[in-house]
Amino acid sequence: MTETTTSKPGSTEVWITGIGLATSLGEGLDSNWNALNERRINVDEKTFAPFIVHPFAPVNLDAQIPKKGDQRQMEAWQRIGTYAAGLALDSAGLKGNKEVLGRMDMIVAAGGGERDLAVDSNILTAEAKGNSAPGFLNERLMSDLRPTLFLAQLSNLLAGNIAIVHGVTGSSRTFMGEEVAGADAMRIALARIASGQSDIALIGGSQNGERKDLLVLYEFGDFNLKDKFAPVWARKQHPGFALGSAGAFLVIESKAHALARGAKPFARLTTVVADLARRKQPGETTATLEKLWSKLGKLEGNGAIITGATGAEPATSEERAFLGEHPDYPVRATGTMFGHTMEAQFPLGIGLAALSLSRGALFPPNDSAGVEIEMRKPPTQIVVVGVGHWRGEGMALVEAVR
Amino acid sequence: MAAPRDNFGRPIVVVTGMGVVTSLGAGKTENWAKLTAGESGIRTITRFPTVGLKTTMAGTVDFVPIEPFSSTDLSERLGDMAAEEAVAQAGIGARGDFPGPLFLAVAPVEVEWPQREELGRAAAGDGDINYDALLRVSGGGRFTPYHHRFLFGSVANALADKFGTKGSPISLSTACASGATAIQLGVEAIRRGEADAALCVATDGSVNPEALVRFSLLSALSTHNDPPQTSVKPFSKNRDGFVMAEGAGALVLESYEAAMARGARILGVLAGCGELADSFHRTRSSPDGKPIIGCVRNALADAGMAPEQIDYINAHGTGTPENDRMEYLGISSVFGELAGKIPVSSNKSMVGHTLSAAGAVEAVFSVLTLEHQRIPPTINYDVPDPAIPFDVVPNKARDARVTAVMSNSFGFGGQNASLILTGEPA
Numbered sequence: 001m002t003e004t005t006t007s008k009p010g011s012t013e014v015w016i017t018g019i020g021l022a023t024s025l026g027e028g029l030d031s032n033w034n035a036l037n038e039r040r041i042n043v044d045e046k047t048f049a050p051f052i053v054h055p056f057a058p059v060n061l062d063a064q065i066p067k068k069g070d071q072r073q074m075e076a077w078q079r080i081g082t083y084a085a086g087l088a089l090d091s092a093g094l095k096g097n098k099e100v101l102g103r104m105d106m107i108v109a110a111g112g113g114e115r116d117l118a119v120d121s122n123i124l125t126a127e128a129k130g131n132s133a134p135g136f137l138n139e140r141l142m143s144d145l146r147p148t149l150f151l152a153q154l155s156n157l158l159a160g161n162i163a164i165v166h167g168v169t170g171s172s173r174t175f176m177g178e179e180v181a182g183a184d185a186m187r188i189a190l191a192r193i194a195s196g197q198s199d200i201a202l203i204g205g206s207q208n209g210e211r212k213d214l215l216v217l218y219e220f221g222d223f224n225l226k227d228k229f230a231p232v233w234a235r236k237q238h239p240g241f242a243l244g245s246a247g248a249f250l251v252i253e254s255k256a257h258a259l260a261r262g263a264k265p266f267a268r269l270t271t272v273v274a275d276l277a278r279r280k281q282p283g284e285t286t287a288t289l290e291k292l293w294s295k296l297g298k299l300e301g302n303g304a305i306i307t308g309a310t311g312a313e314p315a316t317s318e319e320r321a322f323l324g325e326h327p328d329y330p331v332r333a334t335g336t337m338f339g340h341t342m343e344a345q346f347p348l349g350i351g352l353a354a355l356s357l358s359r360g361a362l363f364p365p366n367d368s369a370g371v372e373i374e375m376r377k378p379p380t381q382i383v384v385v386g387v388g389h390w391r392g393e394g395m396a397l398v399e400a401v402r
Numbered sequence: 403m404a405a406p407r408d409n410f411g412r413p414i415v416v417v418t419g420m421g422v423v424t425s426l427g428a429g430k431t432e433n434w435a436k437l438t439a440g441e442s443g444i445r446t447i448t449r450f451p452t453v454g455l456k457t458t459m460a461g462t463v464d465f466v467p468i469e470p471f472s473s474t475d476l477s478e479r480l481g482d483m484a485a486e487e488a489v490a491q492a493g494i495g496a497r498g499d500f501p502g503p504l505f506l507a508v509a510p511v512e513v514e515w516p517q518r519e520e521l522g523r524a525a526a527g528d529g530d531i532n533y534d535a536l537l538r539v540s541g542g543g544r545f546t547p548y549h550h551r552f553l554f555g556s557v558a559n560a561l562a563d564k565f566g567t568k569g570s571p572i573s574l575s576t577a578c579a580s581g582a583t584a585i586q587l588g589v590e591a592i593r594r595g596e597a598d599a600a601l602c603v604a605t606d607g608s609v610n611p612e613a614l615v616r617f618s619l620l621s622a623l624s625t626h627n628d629p630p631q632t633s634v635k636p637f638s639k640n641r642d643g644f645v646m647a648e649g650a651g652a653l654v655l656e657s658y659e660a661a662m663a664r665g666a667r668i669l670g671v672l673a674g675c676g677e678l679a680d681s682f683h684r685t686r687s688s689p690d691g692k693p694i695i696g697c698v699r700n701a702l703a704d705a706g707m708a709p710e711q712i713d714y715i716n717a718h719g720t721g722t723p724e725n726d727r728m729e730y731l732g733i734s735s736v737f738g739e740l741a742g743k744i745p746v747s748s749n750k751s752m753v754g755h756t757l758s759a760a761g762a763v764e765a766v767f768s769v770l771t772l773e774h775q776r777i778p779p780t781i782n783y784d785v786p787d788p789a790i791p792f793d794v795v796p797n798k799a800r801d802a803r804v805t806a807v808m809s810n811s812f813g814f815g816g817q818n819a820s821l822i823l824t825g826e827p828a
Contacts, residue, residue, distance in 0.1 A: 051537070073684060106679070110575075111554060112510045112511075112512055112554070115512075117532070117533050120518065120533070121530060121531060121532040121533060124518070124519065124522035124525075124531040124536075125530045125531045125532075127519060127522060128522060128523070128526045128531050134451035134453050135451045135452070135453025135454040135455075137515060137611055138451065138452070138453060138454040138455050138611050138615065139453070139454035141611060141612055141615040142454055142455065142456075142615055142618070142619070145612075145615060145616070145619060147619040147620060148620075148684075149616075150616040150617075150619070150620065151620075151684050151685065151814070151815075153510070153512075154510060154575075154577065154814065154815065155510040155554070155575045156510075156575045156576055156577050156813070156814075156815045156817065157684060157814070157815045159679075159815060160679075160684055160814070160815030160816050160817075161684075163679045163680070163681040163815075163816050164681050164682075164683070164684065164816070167681050168679070168681075169678060169679040169680065169681050169693065169816070170678070170679070171677045171678070171679060172576065172677075172679035172815070172816060172817060173574060173576060173583060173587075174574060174575045174576060175572055175573065175574050176508070176510060176511070176554035176555065176573040176574065176575055177553075177554050177555030177558060177559075177571075177572070177573040178553055178554055178555050180555070180570055181554070181555070181572075181573070183570070184570055184572050187570075188572070188587070191590075191591075191594060191596065192590065195593075195594045197590060197593070197594070212533035212534070212536075212537060213513070213533065215533075215537055215540075216513070216521075216533065216536055216537055216540045217513060217548075217549065217552055217553075218549065219537055219540035219541045220540055220541070220545040220546060220547075220548045220549035220552075221546055221549030221550070222541045222542070222543065222546075223549070224541075274569065274570035275569055275570055276559065276562055276569070276570050276571060278563065388555075390549070390550065390553060391553075391555060391559050392555065392559075392570060393570075394570070
């Protein structure tokens, strides 16, 4: 075997029955859908200048995280994710359904929480002024770090907070590894349900893009978009991504499970595949994407592509070469509208694909480079693509339920 | 040859290769000898100054030098060593061409202090060194390797490239249950028929100042610094916390059918996996023990086994007041009177708590227990806790007939995972 394909003949059909989106464009399905149709983009070119980020649109946290104590225990990325997870459970009609939540699987694709910037800065400043006594770092960390900050940083504590706030406890797994972690979370959850190892799962991820420590990490590789915003496809001369802020969660379940509880599908999650191109030679990423495409299953020709293309190079040029082989498929890059939300970008793409299929229309292009074209008829299939800015490739086929 | 499927009709999953590194040493032979001799790998930390710290000992792996140090570099190196040993023992595939996916339990990755301080020195000027100053010097190619190093997927990507595992490698964290979860993902993939083999690796090289401070601020660590070898006291009345440690465990899992077809030696069977999350609190278990009880029951059900079929429990046994009490509650609730009779020992009394690696390290030790028919002890057991009347195999290893082992892992964030390992199918 090479990639893991989950759609096997005769395997259980899996539906997407809940979508939770809280993004820089707003919260909930209607506000995100309307923003996409109005081609609205929420970028901040000033606060982190020269870096560009997509700030999180304010929400009433109490609506999904009722206890202030819980809110205080989390950093922004966890609050965003826990909030979006609650929206997904609401959307699936499962909020408070202890019987289902107690056996619901959860796979979260997560990075980590933000650092206490003031603590770091004070230590580095003191060290620059010659304070380098042995134990100086220890003493400052012991006295300055908030005791519970660690819990707001730990990758698996987004899932932990979702369990505490929403009661999802069937299982709790956290995948890390940037963009492809989101695809792998979808892939494993689908595989478990399709094979009968599980009936229902909550999957997703979140990111707070308004973080200087994250900007530092990506600046090491010169991956940040600087100075002026441009759509993803128009960044060839100034490549990079603008960090996005979003939580994107989905509820998926077997068709039988959904029917038994009277749940309506947004769409069918048919296939999720992922791979790790070596990326040592030009063309390897393109070839891997083509290989993943061939594993999706039957493509009927009335489809579209929603991609998490980052705008980073050479990954995005490699992806454009792949897209060029499928010119009949209208393309939408979520990175233009939402920024790059890293682990959350693939679940976000799945959510938007399911939403588009359920509403019988693809949202309009938002591109000055001519890559994105209009789609006038309702799509019946949408392929979701994720190409990591550095490593990792994922792809999914989402289909209309007729 | 036994049927290649279990009673549920699923492919039987077997272990055909294992590797381990801990503070006791590198490899199964050295680890097993010291583990059954009751030796401790906990020592006073020399890697960095410990002035100002409440806890000054850990189970560091000092025989693998990393310079300049980063926990992520050490994690990669330890994972590599354990995987090398496991793949070599299994004799599977060709060099750099492992015929299945990689599941890697690894600590969350972040930029660490030596690198942050290097950045700070580069940013030094007249004013304060804040993140704006750091951002001004981060780009331009000077620190490019740190981007690749401090991505969350960096260790898995490196191991996938080296061992030639197939598909997208999965990096996962379920805190201190991570090692067990990596194994569980491998078991599930083989049972689904997606793969004939899986490489499950768990690694942790986390002993650095900030990591120590973080656990210290949560009051989770033992402060019995002197002598360090006696600091971890699982199930003892005077236990006062866990001790951070480093290490890695790796298992080659295969379908029984594939292993038999290539004539591989079967080291053990992954008979069952269970998990159940706890929604009570971020660091504490539900006082009624229900999630742990459910997790243990799920593992038994998944293996199709009854409690009386388990004849050794490899405990999570961290030595924190909370964990050991809750583990007793969970085990005694499921096992009833048997809980006082089944040997329950903690490897962590000797190797410390290898955190993300613990579940896999202890799975390796569980299979070695089956192989050698000898149970490693719980050392430093001098003051029994009357509230935990386990047979902890105190202080001395014991020969015993062992056909099925339960290995438990519990972690922050409500993570619970249990594995059941048995000998070769009859």
